[in-house]
Structure formats: structure tokens, C-alpha cells
Amino acid sequence: MMEMNHQIQNLLGKAKPFIVVVFMQFGYAIMDILSKAAMNKGMSNYVFVVYRHAVAFLVIAPFALYFDKKVRPKMTFSIFMKIVALSVLEPVIDQNLYFLGMKYTTATFAVAMTNILPAITFILACFLRLEKIKIKSIRSQAKVVGTVATVSGAMVMTLLKGPVLFGTHGDNNLNQYNGTSTKHTIAGSVMITIGCFCWACFVILQAITLKTYPAALSLASLICLFGTIEGAVVAVIMERGNPSVWSINWDMRLLSAVYTGIVCSGLGYYLQGVVMKTRGPVFVTSFSPLCMVIVAIMGYFILSEQIFLGRLIGAIVICLGLYFVIWGKSKDYSPQNPIVQEPTLPAKQTANEGNAKNGEHCPQEVITIQ
Numbered sequence: 001m002m003e004m005n006h007q008i009q010n011l012l013g014k015a016k017p018f019i020v021v022v023f024m025q026f027g028y029a030i031m032d033i034l035s036k037a038a039m040n041k042g043m044s045n046y047v048f049v050v051y052r053h054a055v056a057f058l059v060i061a062p063f064a065l066y067f068d069k070k071v072r073p074k075m076t077f078s079i080f081m082k083i084v085a086l087s088v089l090e091p092v093i094d095q096n097l098y099f100l101g102m103k104y105t106t107a108t109f110a111v112a113m114t115n116i117l118p119a120i121t122f123i124l125a126c127f128l129r130l131e132k133i134k135i136k137s138i139r140s141q142a143k144v145v146g147t148v149a150t151v152s153g154a155m156v157m158t159l160l161k162g163p164v165l166f167g168t169h170g171d172n173n174l175n176q177y178n179g180t181s182t183k184h185t186i187a188g189s190v191m192i193t194i195g196c197f198c199w200a201c202f203v204i205l206q207a208i209t210l211k212t213y214p215a216a217l218s219l220a221s222l223i224c225l226f227g228t229i230e231g232a233v234v235a236v237i238m239e240r241g242n243p244s245v246w247s248i249n250w251d252m253r254l255l256s257a258v259y260t261g262i263v264c265s266g267l268g269y270y271l272q273g274v275v276m277k278t279r280g281p282v283f284v285t286s287f288s289p290l291c292m293v294i295v296a297i298m299g300y301f302i303l304s305e306q307i308f309l310g311r312l313i314g315a316i317v318i319c320l321g322l323y324f325v326i327w328g329k330s331k332d333y334s335p336q337n338p339i340v341q342e343p344t345l346p347a348k349q350t351a352n353e354g355n356a357k358n359g360e361h362c363p364q365e366v367i368t369i370q
Helices: 002-040 045-067 077-104 107-127 138-159 182-212 216-238 252-279 281-286 290-302 309-329 353-357
Strands: 164-166 348-350 365-367
Touching (some): 002 252, 002 281, 107 138, 107 290, 182 216, 216 252
16 A cells, blocks of 8 residues: 555656646746737736736745745845846847737737747757757657657647538627737737747846755845836836826726736746756747647636637647657656766666675665667
């Protein structure tokens, strides 16, 4: 019985990172719907970012003060500058460009564009040697193929529709880009692409910062604090002469700010950091295309939207790509050593014959065949 309980605990321990990243994608899917609704109500994206991170800081700061008091290291100038850079990259640059790009296009288009995030993160992680790739290793090949497949599947879901498989709702999906000019679409695409690059840099820098500042909850709260201050400066400049944009009532704008602040910024930064400690930044971002699958499923059951053949094919490709990535990274990390270690061929063990002849006890020498 005890052995069975131990096996169940080990299984749950291995499943936790996957449960967390899937939960985060559900949170982001709901965020896109709520934030677009708030923007349609006339809320400024600059003000929205400020309120979002202010809520996040107020909610998680007390928990950080209590739970991280024994693990929080001393603040140094290097750590401080990394936190400032983190707060600029994601809360200020990425989110403002993302929501501004969403205004120029649509929520669906914005979600589709963010699917380039895994590819950007993978390239940056390899360049900075946070992710080691050996061409001859089958697991490394699986990571590359899986990353390409997830991005490709997301693009298939966006560009390829085909016949309707499920749903009898109107043709709203066929005309989702109506009313959006080509000029605005191009501008929105550029903004979202730059935002994705900043988001990838944020994830990489967060993984690096956690090595010297392992208090993930405190790090998340500090990012939200500085993001609020810096975002407020940007909002004041961009919305000068228009003080009415700061007013907020008990409506969709407040709900969106509270939800995205708590779930997507507060919990999101923290959970992302916890998973990255053992699985690395590429693992976290590899699940981003899953958000499109979740949105499609939610749209079918909640909004009675149509399911097209192209979306089904894209979803299948995304799932296969995620499987390749997960399999390729399954041997990269261990709980004792979160540093990336590329799997190699089985080791060959040989004994030191000289010491063996003398009858002395000697450790085995492990030779790794590359």
C-alpha cells in the first residue's frame, strides 16, 4: 500500500508541470476574451496594463512577504537591474504592443500571431545555451521537430478553414477580418511580433534571474510593482490631456483588470517561474499554441461557433508537436539538478584494472560515448 502511494505521489509530481502550463493556457484564453471586451468598451490599453499589474501586486505581495521570507536572497544591483528589465519587457512593452495590435486587428488574429513565441524562445535559448541541441541526438531532433510542428499547426488553424465539421452558427468566423483594413492588419502584425520577441526575452531573462534570485513569488510581485510604475509613466504620456480614461466602474473593464491581474500576471509570473526552475523556458512556451485549441473548443461549446476541418487538422498537428517536445525534453531535467543536460547514449562502465589487481576497492569509471 505504501509503495502504491509512493508511485502515485511520483506520478503526480511528474504531472504537475504539465497541469500548471495547461492551466496557464486556459487562463490566457479567457484573458483574450475579457480584454477584447474591455477594449471594445473604450478602455485604454495603457491604463488597462497599469490596473492589471497594480491588482496583481496588491494580491500576491502579502503572500510573497510571508512565504519567501526564508528563501529571499539579498537584493544586489545586478538582480535589481534584471528585475527592472523584466518589468519593461513584458508588462510594459509586450502587453501594450499586444493589446494595441489587438485593437488594430482582432482577438483571434492576435492569438494566432503569438504562436511564433515557442520558435523565438527556442532560438534564443539555444543561442544563450539554456537549451542544448545535439544534431545527432534523437531527443534533440524531436524538440526541433515538435517546436516547428506546434507553430505550423497554429498557422494551419489560422489560415486553413475548409468545410464545416461541427456547429450551425452563422458565418461569423468566415468574416472575422471584415472591417479591418490591410494597413491596420500589417501594423497590428508588426506590433504583436515585436511584443512576442519581448515576451520571449522576458521568459529567458526570468529563467536566468531565478538562478540568483530563487524566490519566485517575490520576483513576480516585484515585476508587477515595477511594471505598474513604469506602465503608469507610459500611460500618462500617451493619454495626456485625457484624464477620463482612468475612470473605471463596476463593469467588464474592472472584471478584466482584476482577472488578468490575478490569474495572468500574478499567478502567471509565479507559476511560470516555478516550472522554469525544473523544466526550462522552452518547455513553458511550447504550450502556447495550445491556447488556440482551447479558444476553439470554448467557442464551440459556449458561443456555438463552427469547427472547420482546417482547425481540427491544426489542433491535431499542435498536439503531435507538443508530444514530440515533451518526449524530447523528458530526460533533460531532474528534480535534483534543474540545469539543462542533453541526453546521450547509454554510458559504458569500466573498472580500473590496476587497482583491481591490488585488491583495493575502486569506484567505476563512467565513459560517456558521444
